[in-house]
Amino acid sequence: MESRCENCIVRQFNSLRAMSKEELKAVSDSKTTKTIKKGEPLFEEGDKLNGVYCVRNGVSKLSKLSSNGKDQIVKLASTGEVIGQRSVVAQECANLSAIAVNDMEVCFIPKETINHTLQKNPNFTLEVLRHMAHDLKEADDVIVNMSQKTVKQRIAEAFLYLKNNFGEDENGFLALSLSREDISNVVGTATESAIRIISEFKKKGLIHTSGKKVGIKNERKLVELVEGF
Amino acid sequence: MESRCENCIVRQFNSLRAMSKEELKAVSDSKTTKTIKKGEPLFEEGDKLNGVYCVRNGVSKLSKLSSNGKDQIVKLASTGEVIGQRSVVAQECANLSAIAVNDMEVCFIPKETINHTLQKNPNFTLEVLRHMAHDLKEADDVIVNMSQKTVKQRIAEAFLYLKNNFGEDENGFLALSLSREDISNVVGTATESAIRIISEFKKKGLIHTSGKKVGIKNERKLVELVEGF
DNA sequence: ACCAAAAGCTGATAATTGTCATAGTCTCCC
């Protein structure tokens, strides 16, 4: 389980691929590997972050508590993604909480190592910038979806997203199975509303379920629903 | 009206302040100044951008068309802000349309000049990165507001935002006066709903209006409303 | 100053979504 960043495949998917051999060595020497159990936090909103977390395994939900007492899940981060980068770059406290949806294995990289490379290696900085530009585009798109689509459309979209990003298991169920409550926190609705719509999708043959597990049955119709028939 | 970037005050508010004398000179030599009339676009979503726009005067709305045919305004950009940076950095087509809310005066800076500096000057890249980190935080906060707050709360928040960011005129009206339709596109609701709630605010003495102009009368109560009483 | 077009306003009604209450079902731990 313990390994060197230089040999880590996960690196290929994030901005660390723009680091030089020497810089990677420094990261490898300063990093620590942590195991986070399902439901435990990597950090909570408001925390001062002393570094970033590179996800080797598992999925984390990034969420924020609204003044109405409900959590809104803003993003799901999985293998290869770096969590906490925004806060470290902006030198701010965490704007979101990061909680493990699964058992996770992450590498913690101290912010000094990151900041040092940011100042020395323009390619790395540019790579981080490109990733953040991508995240910003996604966030803008989420804003549009949240405000302009119905709950039904947003739930359909969430299922398609889960299939495309995390795949299916051998029985045709979504590989990442979220609780109904997490689903409602992703699409920004009441848990009961989400459950009702999921039941409706099941009745209409768009999906099949087994306990909390959900599988996509009629992808075409789900896509049509998202687009507005 | 024509001037050198080296002497431009606007620069202090954006990432161009991290440029060296020589780099600024290059920007100054390659830039062109444009006047955009109210209602006209700087660019539309899907356009290939050949550079960024630095706002000297006026305000632009950045919006995206949803599949239901409605525009969602994602951000308002005014004096000092650089528009189009995300697309140029990510080397993608514009994700949003930029339309002048006011008569505007902007400087167009070709992307070659920006990209060259991004690769040569890590301080500039880092500065752009910090700005984008800030934008991303704001976008995440908007997601939470959109999904967890009522239309009433979002409209109250929009008025407070307009006061804090654009100030008031001599008569106590918001200096930036948006049409009711623009307001509804900011908060993501139907124009009639926005109008209805604005009328209600007026009846309750939270705001005063005159034509399309709106002024804040009871800021404390508006804040309470946003927080949920 | 006038006229057309755009923007603002209001009511009636329908659709969507949230809330509260209650009951069934699953899961995990002892």
Added chain:
DNA sequence: GGGAGACTATGACAATTATCAGCTTTTGGT
């Protein structure tokens, strides 16, 4: 394997928001 607690499900109802229609006011151009 049994039971506590969490999760899922459904009904009834209330609140919020959208839609459609018609009307008034404001605005901008000639």
